[in-house]
Amino acid sequence: MGSLHDSRIHKWFATSPPVAWTVRQLRELLIGSLKQGPIPQHVAFVMDGNRRFARNHHIETVEGHNLGFESLARILEVCYKTGVKVVTIYAFSIENFKRSKHEVDALMSMAKVKLEQLAEHGALLDRYGASIRVLGQRNLMKKDVLAAVDKAVAMTAHNKKAVLNVCFPYTSRDEITTAVTTTVETYSTPIHNLSTPSKRTFSESHIAQHIRKQELGEDAEAGAEQPESRSTSPASKDANSPGEDEVSSSTSTAINSSEKDEMQGEVTFLDPESISAQTLTDNMMTADAPPLDLLVRTSGVERLSDFMLWQCHETTSIVFLKCLWPEFDLWQFLPVLVEWQWQQKKLQEEQQRIRGRPKAD
């Protein structure tokens, strides 16, 4: 592997108009044909290897990150054109704050510049229909970066076709912890602080009935408010609805006993037994994204490094690639996608076989 400057002739050849045109047409053709098969709905990338790439090519680490960003841009193009709905990228881990201050600052300012540039071209982004979301610990970000983040998020918020999740200061354990805390908070706030009218003039059963009715309404509202700072898409509401049903049924059992409780002046809570894995999933930062289908990590490191643990430990295909992130392009991604499609086809065949077997027996 020579330095970047050695490949000047190669570069001249690759950028000559006819070659460039052919390559572009070939890309379009490949992307268009990939679309014919099943396409993962949610893809996550761990963009590993920028620093090693910089070291190999004797360039600044920061420049390596810049090249990594360009690579990300190419991949996003491929993903959105093939029809991937959600792309999640691991941009910055909370652990990364342990790196040299110079590098952290450079990464932060790069993020800021890219986001500012993006804000200038907000209208162009709409053509892909992609909106940006930032997942992570906001309070660890600097103020100016946070402002740029908020601007970019607000700018693209109206796009519904595709989503780019940027995990900014993120670790998965932190995400799970936040989800647990949020759930505990929801379940430990009293569900009704109703000032009941004096009991002497009204019938108790009537009041209880009334409260029950009111609560059903209130619950639905609480359910909708629950995921804070997240735009609840219709899809996620559908996913929520079984959970809400459970909640409301449990509260109706709770209110039966609350007739006694009211006399003692106690408060009622949601039943903790109704907490399910779905409740926690709904409180994750990726709640409204479809389940993770594919996770790609470059640079040959076969570890998750605290990324998407909750999302990827079930049926996600995890792929570890040897190439470094700045080298990652359609040509590396194509085999991954085709293999995924192949596996998906096999899986379908197997399911059909299993379904067919009881009939045969």
Next chain:
Amino acid sequence: MPAVTIAATGLTPAEEAAFRSKQLSVQQREALIKPFLPPEPSSSSESKPTKASRIAARRRRSVQKPKKHGPIKNLVFFATYHFIALLFSIFFRFRRAWRLAYIKFVSLLKYHHRTPEFIAGDVSRLEKLPKHLSIIVELNEDDEQQGNAGLEGLMNDVCEIAAWAASAGIGFLSVYERTGVLKNYLPQTHTHIEQTLELYFGASRKPTLSLRAPHLSSYSPPTTPPQTSLSNGTTERQHLTVLLLSEHDGRDTIVDLTRTLAEMAQRGDVRQEQINMDLIDAQLSDHVSSEPDLLILFSPTVQLKGYPPWQLRLTEIFHLPDNKGVNYQVFLRALHNYAKVEMRLGR
């Protein structure tokens, strides 16, 4: 970001240069990007908030679609897709055949011969060994491969791996199996592993064994008191702990923890600020397991099948592509691979 994106597919040096320096104006930059964008802003129509308009837009789009790429282009895409699929499926099959042949070849060279010394010799060059090794095994319903279907096959696999781990000098082995069927047979599993260890090490040298599963009490042998082993041999006997995990120890345990915490919060026993990562980590590593250093998959692809998520944070994941079933070679290669890896915490 995609706006920058498309320009970054940049083909002329001028375009690349344009993105390094911020000299260009917004208009100039947009002009550069234009040729790479999809032809029409069809998607923006979908972003309208009302449901009716969205449906209308979808309908419009579905009408437009055939016009957008003509039938010929669609045919070309279709043909190319199937051509690529065919090409790759041939490639995948050949690759699998080659890999399987290679695996067979290597397993002829490297065989443990049920002798701990051979295994110890195989790992003697390694500078670092995982303290906590974890494996994912499967309960095969049908007898696709001979001899490892059903509970018996699973039991055999677990016993063999336990013996390899003990021979290699690993003290802690956790075995993940989705359904957790072995948890119902703790005593039987214990005797089986004991027998296998005896087969490998011989009665006098065999390591002591304790078997446990989360939520169940540890099953330690009452028949082999440690005192006798100390008096017998000059050196202390090796000890192996085997931990059985199942799907229940993953998400469900975190949900259980959340329930408990919610109950405590309702009673006012715990405040919200007190719930943090350390608390959860302590609870989960006490009740389920600690973080494994190395996770070995015996499946052809990496799919975690519900392995406890919290513990996976920095675990090295090893699988041998296209390998199917428990195999000594996979175990050995995983250990070799682990020893070579440099540990970098901050990615």
